Amino acid sequence: MTETRSRKPAQTSASLINTSFNRRTLLKGAAAASGVAALNSPIARRAPWIKRASAQDDGRGTITLLSAEPFFGSWDPSSHTILANIHAEWNCFDRLMALDWETKELKPQLAESWTFVEPTVLELKLRSGVTFHDGSPFGAKDVKASLEYMTSDQVAHRAWYREQLQVEVVDDLTVRIRTQSPYPGLLYTLPVTSIMAEADVNNPDRLKERYNGTGPFKWKDYSQETLTFEANDEYWGGPPQLAGFSYQYVQDPGTRLAALQTGEAHVIERVESEQIPEIEANPDLRVDTTLTTENKWLIFKAKMPPMENKLLRQAISFAIDRDLIVDSILEGHGRVCDAHVAPIFFGYKPQENTPTYDPERAKALLAEAGYPNGEGLDTLVYVTSVGFYPKTREYGQYITQALGEIGINIDFQAKEPAAWLEMLYAETGAHLFDTGWMPPGIDPDLVLKAFFYSGGRITYYDDEKINALLDKEGTADPEERLTIIGDELLPALMEEMPALPLFTSELISGVSNKVPAFKANPNSTWDLKDVSLQE
């Protein structure tokens, strides 16, 4: 190697290679490079965490909530059905009306009053003096743009609506929603739909960039999997009691728990049952439990032979001890289902023909189905997910064993959520599936029509009798509708058993006592406007 020294400011690569190159220069170079890198690193200059400091919170305080589910980075409320995004939107956008979860009554939000002027026409009078976070005034044009967009065929939010809504602007503060036929479920579906500014709806790129609602908190920032919001002090319902909040995705449940215990987080989602004693043992923390709108299901894929055999589905339903699942495996955190909707739904009525654990009856039904002791029945594939819903692997293994005891062989497959999700919505691929379904509202059509109407989602179930009953309740007047659901539709579903409702989920959150008013809603959202931070 040629030993030459160059003092020229710019060197060619060849001259660099030929420069004196020994242990001392290497160590010196490395030290200098580390120093320069540290001083000039983007982190040193940008210091993104400084934005998130809570010192500038005018005495009201900011709180941190940790999400168990990642965000979908498009902030268009129509484009997803992801719970983490729905939770964040819930406090930034208003809806036309809100649901009182205790009384199940509708409360005015952006609509002050509403009435069906014709069976297919709902007229709403809107609140005056409301502005969006960008300062633009709220009015009938925004309701028209939002509802027609959110129920259009190309967006994911459409999943919650029977049809695309047509909205007529009567005046600046009055709209009329027209439907093709009577739509009694509409009133209880509107409280799940965010109202956006017309200008944003007309500019999809802008809609995706940030939230611009009329709600109590305003969009501030999104970076490093963390959403931050600040109080909207001009909120029509009065200023919030918090200066703001941040909502961060933290994948690991142990990390979420530690952050709650150290006081770095105020609320953590999806606490696992074995973590509860640790939270309860800490006098500064509490466990918040809420019975949700979500049933956990054992889905029977109708297009996968032999699952079209009703007697086989019934045999499986009688072979599973759902009390054991809730009491022993979930340690009591859930409620055994006695209907195809959770108790909070309109039309819920406990069904007398709900199958209870009875292995002898299960064996008899299996024989009646044409498979005595399971003979002639091929192995059934049962797929579940691990990593999001609690204890799926544990009760999946129990179900596998219970079905084995009556002669049904199961190939049990536990998959990570993305792989499970892709299979879940396919017509074929497995016979039995574990899934949950958490609608944001409490209208029964959000479950029953979605799952069981004319080749429903996930189940692909299509039965003339069930379709007719769903058509009948979907257009009946509200009181008659409840009777049809409770006395005709739910019993028929329990008889046909297109899917076995296992249990209604309990949402378990870990909460700091510094936020005494915090309570999760049954659809897993939370209203932070009246939550305060008490140091």
Next chain:
Amino acid sequence: MGAFIVRRLIYSLVIILGASIAAFSLIRIVPGDPARIMAPNASEEQLATIREELGFDRPIPVQFVDFVKSAIKGDFGHSAFLKEDVGTVIAEGLPYTLRLALTALALALIVGVTLGTIAALFQDRFLDRAILTIAVLGQSMPAFWFGLVLILIFSVRLGWFPSFGYKGPKYLILPAVTLAISLLATLIRSTRLVMVDVLAQEYVKAARARGLRRRTVVFRHAIPNILVPLLTVVGVQLGYLLGGAVVVEAIFNVPGIGLTILNAVLRRDYPVVQAVTILMAGGFVLINTIIDISYGALDPRIRREMTR
């Protein structure tokens, strides 16, 4: 030397191209549809709209060619989940990971070489056994377990350090110790092994015979001669440090590229997975190239070999 570097660069490019093909195809082969993850309840038509928006509706070879063309221009695509260009995602995450990996490396080097040297000097005595026990324990403890134990003791019980995220240097201590522990164990054992060998060499005995103090012999004659074997160990381990960062960043929720790629894999964020895999492969290759070149700087005998 120049030819050697050029040859290494060509090898590196081939390896990086192979890594990009593997990253691109593997993430698409594993089950999971990003459109379905974004809108679980959406109909097939709605999913088709999302796929079209993301560009995932095109044939995979077409997607790959477009990806390579853009990557050459420095454009690694856009993350629909993070709502940012992938280049920005990496620029934001990389400093956290480098800071974590370099701190862990520094910790492991200082403590590992010191303890390894002490163990060699007191070979087969109590101190040697005690240090080797520490090394075995360090190597046996899984990072995810050790990290959780550190959080439990130093964050939850004692309240000395924060448990997650990164808002300043004190957030780095527990993750760096967790990441350093297995490398520390390797370095103690390697240093001890090489040092025992070096201390038995004739020139060391000769130096002692000339009347030089033991400390002088160790620092002047022994330590410079263990650098090349140690460098090999460090080179290999640096790559594992990047891999280990994925686990450690997940435990401590450090927003580096390790956590970024973990989340990207879980939600099938294709552009991020591709770019970060290539970056990590490139980093691994670069480290090894630098290590190879460094041999020449540290050992004149190898330098002569390279220039032939």
